[in-house]
Amino acid sequence: MTSSSSRREVAVVGGGWAGCAAAVTLAAAGRDVTLFEAARTLGGRARGVEVDGRTLDNGQHILLGAYTETLALMRQVGVDPDHALLRLPLQMRYPQDSGGMDFLTPRLPAPFHMLAGLLRASGLAREDKLSLARFSTTARWMGWTLNNDCTVSELLDRFDQTDRLIRLMWRPLCLAALNTPPERASAKVFLHVLRDSIGARRQASDMLLPRLDLSALFPHQAWACIERLGGSVQCGTAVKSLRREGRQWRLAFQDGNAVPRQFDEVVLALPAPQADGLLAGVDGAPRLPAFEYEPITTCYLHVQGAALPLPFLALVDDPAIGHFGQFVFDRGQLDDQHDGVLAVVVSASSEAIALGRDALAQAIAGQLAAVFRQPALAKPGWFQVISEKRATFSCTPGLERPACDTGLPGLVLAGDYTASDYPATLETAVRSGREAAGLILRAKPQ
Template identity: 65%
Template sequence: MKRVAVIGGGWAGCAAAVELARRGMPVSLFEAARNLGGRARMVELNGRKLDNGQHILLGAYAETLRLLGNVGLASSDVLLRLPLQMRYPPGQGGMDFVTPRLPAPWHMLIGLLRANGLRREDKLALARFSTTARWMDWRLNIDCSVSELLDRFDQTARLVQLMWRPLCIAALNTPPERASAQVFLNVMRDSLGARRAASDMLIPRVDLSALFPAHAAAFVERHGGRVHCGLAIRRIIAADGKWRLDMGDAQAGSGAASNAVSSATFDAVIVATSAWQAASLLAGHAETASLTSLDHEPITTCFLQYPPQVRLAQPLHALIDDGDIGHWGQFVFDRGHLDAEQAGLLAVVVSASGAAIADGHDALSAAVAAQLAEVLQRPELASPLWSKLISEKRATFACTPGLQRPSNETGVEGLLLAGDYTAGDYPATLESAVRSGVRAASLAAAG
């Protein structure tokens, strides 16, 4: 059997390792950090196991759900499943839209008829978007920005503000005026335009490391593979038709594990690191221009701890973001609905957060707390017991129109790429990372 090395223990690398192990292939997974998960992992804050960013998945994430099952997890045990919804706090000029549990497309139609806060012209515009997109088979001849697409479909300003803009920023982490309309349509096709369950919103009940990476590592080792954390690979070296891994200066005196790695050879290597790290590893072997040309967008999550009796009416509220008045938050999650031990903990997501973090973490934390107090009409939320901001500066690539993303294949036999930035239908999401990892594993097995 081919020996395969996977460099990078994020979700793409873990997915590749699980898929190879499932096929009975000996795989070695290398992660420079002490813990797996990459940009979607557990961190410890004030004695709590939280995530480096609040995530939400979709029922359309078929590969992610399949791999959770492969490693022995029931999705109902680790994910809270909610119907597609966009629910703003009452009295703030938002809307209340929830899809009922009916077969598609009736769930969308009935949800639209029942929606509060949308005028007749807003509802007609939403129906027109769905009908026209289906007629177009969710495809554009020439990509454009999401804002241009919404103008073509005559979407109302209110519907753009309350639904399309927050959905675009949440899904693509790119503002609609700069975001790819085709990628946005791909997401809408597989959620709004598919079966009802595909549009469901899935919120992790457990930390992200426990959700998949930890179980992936156990699965790989049960199937004869090896998982090495805390070992950073600095170079990939061609060796008589095979590949060796070099840890550079860190290798000297670092123990038996590193010595074993340096002497091992592999038939294929899957580079599942970030794009800029992959460019460094592949330098001298393959073309890296498509990796170094990607721009990136940050995502920031603000965690605010209140007394345990503080509770929101529902697990998730949408928020109207307006940077001009310091309202940066776009969604607020009540973690107490997900885990009783996290009662009183709120997580506020600020996607595409470059402008929001310009004045520093303390200023943004204070602004988010003030926003919650105002829009939820609860003055006590302005004064949390503690707050912590986590900002991933390169959380995702900027998903712009016509972007040429790198292929899983590097053009060099035995060298493959995996990551949420590789070519595919989806933006930089957990599902995109998992799909890329599985695709790279399939290519390694077949090559």
């Protein structure tokens, strides 16, 4: 048992980005931290995976310049974002002659970057440009917020957005940011994302593409940092139960040979269903809502010598003709070791994954061959389809999300599902982990 004069022991249960953020913050503040993760590696739903001898991400990600907490935490653990991420100005660019548009903001101070990008955009009619300008002006006047939430589709209709602008700009942005179709997505949360990106300083709207695999981007460095600060990381260790004993918390583990341990505080940084399972055995603990979830699918294809005109491009998706891809990334332009590897993202991918992996990969390869007019893309040397079936919660209007504070001394929650202005993103997870650590550090010892 610890005394008030010794370092207080904290268990962080769950090694995703939220758990890593909490553990690093607590260890840096002098707490004796042990991070428990059931998997063999850290990172949760944003990590590198080994597939047939290749290191791929379990999902292609775009970060934003607005991810201030994530970028600060990366620097804290020794990752240089300027080296690890390719920074691009805000853009929505489609393959030439594919029925899309070409919108690129110059490096001018906000909001002039948006105005200049809009004036120079091709593929949009005058009516579309006026529609976008009207949306931006009205949203700024509203302070990028809504008193009464509604769907993104209802918001766009209220702002008289054109069908073409919705198809080429707002729908892809909504899917990328909220992983929820506009017909069901929260307009309030969508506006918050826009407020802190296109509505903020110019650098906040920059798009940041990882040059490293997601494990190397943060979780591996977080592991090293925790241990460097005197903490411990135990992967392959699943927590079976949690209960209060006096002023401490007792953890028991799935491994029958592992001895239960006591801690002064616990950060529960598991996905909501697993966290709720542990909370069910704790007297007085809150129960978590039963979220609905949306999948994200990334299809990797390798074609020898394949190269896109840009590091990433938007795609016009049309499931009716087998065009499921929404964004395509040229991994070779981000990392020399992935020359010829293209990563195609399908957000809210329930319909796509119902095809089966082989059929989906074939459809996406055909889509790329058609829009880039490169027949070789239809016959990749290899492909890999990775689906995270519960990648994010479905970010719907008026969704109730729990606070990090459980109301019980020494027990807090962390995760991208906790109360936030943002949807389920890496930034939300990191902010939640930081907030959970702050609750522990500010609390008076029991």
